[in-house]
Amino acid sequence: MEEVPPSSEAGDRIKADIDDLLDEIDEVLESNAEDFVKSYIQKGGE
């Protein structure tokens, strides 16, 4: 994948927000990612 150019504005603040977010979501993330992904099977719809 080609690199996307970094955003110029308010980069540091956003990075800090993202760091906080990553800390926060660690607590809500699915505990067994691999099993969860495997078990998520849907029938086609529409």
Add this chain to the structure above:
Amino acid sequence: MAIPKVLGIETEYGIIVRGAAESNPIAASSTLINAYLTTLEQGLGGHRTQRVGWDFQDESPGIDARGEALLLSLAPEVETHLVNAVLTNGARYYVDHAHPEFSCPETADALSAVRFDRAGEEVLVRSMAAARSFLPDGEEIVVYKNNSDGKGNSYGCHENYLVDRAVPFGRIVLHATVHLVTRQVFTGSGKVGTETPLSDPDRVPFQLTQRADFFEEEVGLETTLKRPIINTRDEPHADAQKYRRLHVIAGDANMSETATLLKLGTTALVLAMLEDDEIGPAVGLARPVPAMHQVSRDLTLRAPLELDDHTTATALELQFGLLELAETYAARHGLEVLGPPEVGSAVLSGWRSVLEGLEVGPDEVADRVDWAAKRRLFEAYRDRHDIGWDDPRLRAMDLQYHDLRPDSSLSRRVGLRSVVTQEEVERAVTEPPDDTRAFFRGACLAKFSHDIVAANWDSIVFDTGESALHRVPMLEPSRGTRAHVGELIDRSATAQELIELLGR
């Protein structure tokens, strides 16, 4: 003259039963919806007031439902065992295939549609909570507002737009295709990997949309296989002499309210420009289907697309071209077709702002565009844990972004901007929009549900105890508003009185 763009959005949700050894998605969807309806009924003293069924009379194209008609039979046997409810907000909430589906009421503008799309999410959230008491301990139904299971199975989020039938369909195909393919730059909900059999997953670690992989045709009637960019289903659910309903199946379900607003608003605007013949030269994409895949997979937004005049342009350039035509159109005609003035201006300025942001880079629009929000989160996560795009944790997060449970949803945590308030959303859970025929449907259901046998998009069937049933047709989507019938409904103590007043 362009006609007012009455529009609507319908979403099939992904569904799983956690904690169950195995589960049947049709049974789980039925349990989910029944649990919600039961909770509503308990709130109303135990009456089965919400069980007004859907009228399938509507599903046969060609039937003219105008005038009062004797209705001798109800829905076909085959479908009636599945839950299929009409709600007091004018929505249809039902089991479609193996998914719960919420079809929003018809709305008169894109902002109102966002309110009801969010109300749909709220109904699903309440349904999940209600379903807990119907399930064994340790089991939980969870729904996801996404469009793919990552294993090649897709389910839709469809848009509907009222279009003047006088516009030749070929012109709609040409111009709408350009918009549907290129609007993906801001409508995409993002997806880890690809589900196209022949593509190399390593070359598509992440793409803009959930849906692009599933499109194989330019134009067609299908929705479940060989999906076409332009769907030709011709069921206007309105006066077929005057109207067409453009049924758009090419979009993603969005968690971002701004994305939903712009998806609906810009598409409605493009259709209005078509109706007024102000859409510019008839230059189409040379190869729309490969272009759809290419746009979804090009995170740089810089890859050129071949046009049928042998030139090329990027998706962003084509979007800017449409935007500039729209700005000229707005200056000349105004934007009343998009509803109240604040909606037209929010659509036009939001469109420009998001395209200009994308020109700088996706992080600029990560508060409005789902794929950009997802990508920023996943890149940061990859960075912190030093993992590749093939790590299952990213696929799990990709699903969890769309998890509707407030405690688990990742999209609620990434800083997406709201365009509607929680109060508006909660009102839209039970109250219909004022300004379309959905008002009549919802208000009648709230007041006279005991006397309603069935309802659908363009009629309501009353049983007032006389020998014949009364079908009240609603073939004009912009009639039956609060302004038209609110006072009549208020004045009527019974459905019989209402029917008499309507007949005068």
